[in-house]
Amino acid sequence: MTRDQADLIRELTSREATGGPGHTEDAGLTAAEAEAVLNRLAGHLVPQPTTAETAALINRLRPLLPRPAARRFRTSGLSREPLAHFLRTQLHHFRPLWWLASLGFVLLGLGAGSFLADWGLSPAVLAPPLIIGGVLYSFHSLRGAALELELSCPVTPAQVALGRILVPLLYCLVLGALPVLAGTITSGPAVLVAPAPAFLPSAILAVRLFLGWAAALFLFAGLMLTLTLHFGTYTAAGLSTALWAGLAGLHRLPLSPFSLSHGALWTPLQVGGLTAGLLLLCAALRGDRLRRWVERRGR
Amino acid sequence: MGVIELLRDEELCRQIQEGSESALEALVHRYHGPVFAYLYRLTGHRQTAEDLTQETFTRLMTQIHTYHFPRPFRPWLYTIAHNLYRDHVKAASRRAYPSADPERGQPPRLIDLSEQITEQAALSQALRSLEDGERAVLLLRFYQGLTSEEVGRVLGIPAGTVRSRLSRAVRKLRDLLEPASSQAGRSEAP
Amino acid sequence: MRLEFSDVAAGYGAGPPVLTGMSFSLGPGLWLVTGPNGSGKTTLLRCAAGILPPRAGQVRLGAVDAQADPIAYRWHLGYAPQELLDLPETRAKAYLTYLAALKGVRPAFRGKRVAAVMDQVGLSDGAIDAYSTGMRRRLVLAAALLNDPDLLLLDEPTQDLDPAELVQLRMLLAELSADRIVLVATNLPDALSGGASGCLQITAGGVSWRGD
Numbered sequence: 001m002t003r004d005q006a007d008l009i010r011e012l013t014s015r016e017a018t019g020g021p022g023h024t025e026d027a028g029l030t031a032a033e034a035e036a037v038l039n040r041l042a043g044h045l046v047p048q049p050t051t052a053e054t055a056a057l058i059n060r061l062r063p064l065l066p067r068p069a070a071r072r073f074r075t076s077g078l079s080r081e082p083l084a085h086f087l088r089t090q091l092h093h094f095r096p097l098w099w100l101a102s103l104g105f106v107l108l109g110l111g112a113g114s115f116l117a118d119w120g121l122s123p124a125v126l127a128p129p130l131i132i133g134g135v136l137y138s139f140h141s142l143r144g145a146a147l148e149l150e151l152s153c154p155v156t157p158a159q160v161a162l163g164r165i166l167v168p169l170l171y172c173l174v175l176g177a178l179p180v181l182a183g184t185i186t187s188g189p190a191v192l193v194a195p196a197p198a199f200l201p202s203a204i205l206a207v208r209l210f211l212g213w214a215a216a217l218f219l220f221a222g223l224m225l226t227l228t229l230h231f232g233t234y235t236a237a238g239l240s241t242a243l244w245a246g247l248a249g250l251h252r253l254p255l256s257p258f259s260l261s262h263g264a265l266w267t268p269l270q271v272g273g274l275t276a277g278l279l280l281l282c283a284a285l286r287g288d289r290l291r292r293w294v295e296r297r298g299r
Numbered sequence: 300m301g302v303i304e305l306l307r308d309e310e311l312c313r314q315i316q317e318g319s320e321s322a323l324e325a326l327v328h329r330y331h332g333p334v335f336a337y338l339y340r341l342t343g344h345r346q347t348a349e350d351l352t353q354e355t356f357t358r359l360m361t362q363i364h365t366y367h368f369p370r371p372f373r374p375w376l377y378t379i380a381h382n383l384y385r386d387h388v389k390a391a392s393r394r395a396y397p398s399a400d401p402e403r404g405q406p407p408r409l410i411d412l413s414e415q416i417t418e419q420a421a422l423s424q425a426l427r428s429l430e431d432g433e434r435a436v437l438l439l440r441f442y443q444g445l446t447s448e449e450v451g452r453v454l455g456i457p458a459g460t461v462r463s464r465l466s467r468a469v470r471k472l473r474d475l476l477e478p479a480s481s482q483a484g485r486s487e488a489p
Numbered sequence: 490m491r492l493e494f495s496d497v498a499a500g501y502g503a504g505p506p507v508l509t510g511m512s513f514s515l516g517p518g519l520w521l522v523t524g525p526n527g528s529g530k531t532t533l534l535r536c537a538a539g540i541l542p543p544r545a546g547q548v549r550l551g552a553v554d555a556q557a558d559p560i561a562y563r564w565h566l567g568y569a570p571q572e573l574l575d576l577p578e579t580r581a582k583a584y585l586t587y588l589a590a591l592k593g594v595r596p597a598f599r600g601k602r603v604a605a606v607m608d609q610v611g612l613s614d615g616a617i618d619a620y621s622t623g624m625r626r627r628l629v630l631a632a633a634l635l636n637d638p639d640l641l642l643l644d645e646p647t648q649d650l651d652p653a654e655l656v657q658l659r660m661l662l663a664e665l666s667a668d669r670i671v672l673v674a675t676n677l678p679d680a681l682s683g684g685a686s687g688c689l690q691i692t693a694g695g696v697s698w699r700g701d
């Protein structure tokens with residue numbers, strides 16, 4: 001008899017196991033009886049798993065082994081990148097087709113430059129549809145799962161929104177150099193019809209053209225971002241396009257941002273438009289506004 | 300036999316948590332047979348016992364991260380096995396449970412077809428005639444070698460209840476097997 | 490590291506609160522979040538992901554408060570939303586590389602890490618809009634794993650998976666939950682309960698535990 005078996009027999013025949021002092025002799029278990037039963041039970045055979053079955057079980061379990069090695073990636077593979085790098089990552093969203101289409105639009109507009117001038121429209125009239133298209137393209141995929149995935153990254157909603165608008169804004173700003181150059185090189189002061197002073201040097205002319213372009217660009221960028229965060233990209237694009245069309249239609253008015261007629265208030269108006277655009281952009285990127293955007297778009 | 304085979308169960312668990320394949324192999328080699336035997340004696344059905352055994356080890360691995368050294372390993376392993384058995388019984392509750400019908404279930408496969416068949420069949424039948432709780436206590440205490448306290452932890456009952464159930468089980472077996480006890484000398488296990 | 494919700498209330502816009510009085514503390518393991526449709530499972534996950542700031546209460550991961558330091562909070566979390574990605578003209582690998590950059594994966598590691606997680610979830614590169622729903626489900630899971638997070642939040646990961654994919658997911662979750670907190674919102678808890686450490690059942694009053 002093993003020691004375990006002896007302990008077990010002792011347990012079986014103890015007062016506690018047999019029910020205490022009131023227990024009758026007939027129902028009780030003697031040590032000899034317990035030993036006999038246990039000896040017979042010890043002879044009970046059961047099938048045993050084969051070596052192959054055990055090996056198969058181990059193979060099934062092997063993929064479940066914890067992999068502490070993954071921790072090494074977490075500690076060494078991550079780093080906090082500066083904002084500039086974050087902006088560079090936003091280039092991922094813009095396909096070559098978008099860059100070319102935007103450039104093509106501006107070139108097309110330049111080709112129609114003389115028509116624009118005939119109608120009294122400045123080249124700045126091309127800026128709003130360019131930025132409307134850019135923001136629409138940039139933000140249309142930022143919804144649902146894509147938005148939630150980006151927001152769960154270690155970036156703020158403001159950075160997400162800013163990153164999406166900065167690329168089209170900066171690119172359109174650069175593209176604005178084309179009509180400015182075209183305006184000053186090919187047409188010279190003739191781009192600006194009277195009553196612009198004829199003695200204005202080309203450089204100042206270029207600045208005025210670029211100011212007009214930038215003002216229209218920033219104003220509509222701010223408008224598009226604000227409306228996008230409130231109503232969604234397509235509604236924002238529709239409303240902005242309607243406003244652009246309206247302002248373009250009113251270009252004969254001296255205070256129109258797209259008018260070729262430059263009165264005394266023209267420059268302050270452009271600066272005002274530029275400032276308004278910047279303010280709209282800043283206001284749109286405020287935490288509470290973005291929180292409402294996140295709740296609406298991510299729902 | 301390598302060093303790993305000499306390690307305690309608890310140390311093997313700790314090594315498994317660190318991704319050691321050899322520790323996993325050692326532990327499975329050590330307990331595949333005993334867990335299967337426990338579940339086979341509980342269910343009386345080989346295929347069911349095999350399925351439950353695999354599920355036991357799978358669940359053990361999925362919960363290995365919850366193990367805190369040096370918590371005793373064997374009671375934990377058998378708790379998983381017994382819980383799976385209990386779930387299996389609940390799911391199959393409309394089928395006649397083996398203990399309710401001692402004639403159900405397959406006898407163990409034996410190589411020697413001598414009077415051992417009678418003895419093995421008698422033992423299997425006797426075990427199946429026990430109540431669920433009595434059988435589990437007996438299997439864990441006697442065949443798997445857990446202490447009464449450990450058995451209590453596995454089954455969620457006090458150690459005192461374990462002892463009284465065990466005693467009751469053995470007394471029942473004594474009464475069931477007594478008519479054949481005179482043959483015990485002729486049909487000993489190899 | 491533990492995920493702790495302390496008396497959290499959350500909702501959308503000016504609408505009524507979806508979650509109220511939500512309090513729990515979870516350590517490493519696989520935790521299922523269950524409850525009827527509309528009970529707030531997704532809302533709970535969004536709060537845990539730092540996407541939806543709570544109206545009241547506190548969400549913490551370790552020592553970091555989700556509202557006080559949202560950037561630090563999100564460094565070590567991965568979130569797979571319920572909705573599937575719908576990105577035309579975008580290939581999976583390129584998109585995951587972009588997300589890896591957003592999550593702070595170093596440029597030197599980026600390519601290998603993207604390849605590793607795609608392999609881990611059993612996904613090959615391709616146009617996202619050509620993927621089946623099961624593949625898109627695996628894609629959001631891959632996105633969540635890019636930064637090897639301490640806290641992994643999965644919203645209905647079993648949706649759209651065929652039986653073979655479900656088995657693979659169960660094994661993957663078992664592996665992942667070994668040393669991190671994995672919180673899974675699901676309408677099919679039985680599919681994942683085998684390896685779960687516990688189950689949070691969302692009720693009208695908050696959350697209750699079922700099994701551990």
